[in-house]
Amino acid sequence: MSRLHLLSAAALLLAVTSASATSFVVTTDAVGRATAGTSDATSDVSSDDDDDNKLLLxxxxxxxxxxxxxxxxxxxxxEAALVHLRGKHPQLAASDLQLAQAILAR
Known part of the structure; x- marks a missing residue:
């Protein structure tokens, strides 16, 4: 009976490890996509002039x-910065959260 418990524990450990690895990959992919979106927004926001810089600061x-x-x-x-950015860059396809992150990344 001891050997059965040992094999069961090993199988359970293997299953849990596999699930954790999959969860890590999904989380990493989501963070990577969010970072890419923020990078695009940051590059668009970074090209603004001095008045824009003051508003964003x-x-x-x-x-x-x-x-x-x-x-x-x-x-x-x-709110004022988001309205300004969306008006100045109508092609910008970023969420409010991505734009806020871009403002912080400046």
């Missing part, structure tokens, strides 16, 4: 709160 604290709260806290400076 003022929005940093609001952007940090927005990202940390997963979108629950939306400050006035961030």
């Amino acid at each position: 003022e929005a940093r604290d609001d952007a940090a709160s927005f990202v940390a709260s997963e979108g629950a806290i939306r400050g006035a400076h961030l």
Whole structure:
């Protein structure tokens, strides 16, 4: 009976390890896609002029709160920056979260 328990434990350990590895790969892929989206948004946002830089600098604290709260806290400076960026770059296909992350990455 002891050998059966040992084999069962080994099989269970193998199954758990496999599930953890799969979960890690899925998480890593999701983070990679989010980072790629943020990089694209950052490069578009980084090419702005001095007035834009001032607006985006003022929005940093609001952007940090927005990202940390997963979108629950939306400050006035961030809202102004998002409206400005979307108006200036209508081709920009980034979510509010990606733009907030791009503002923080500047």
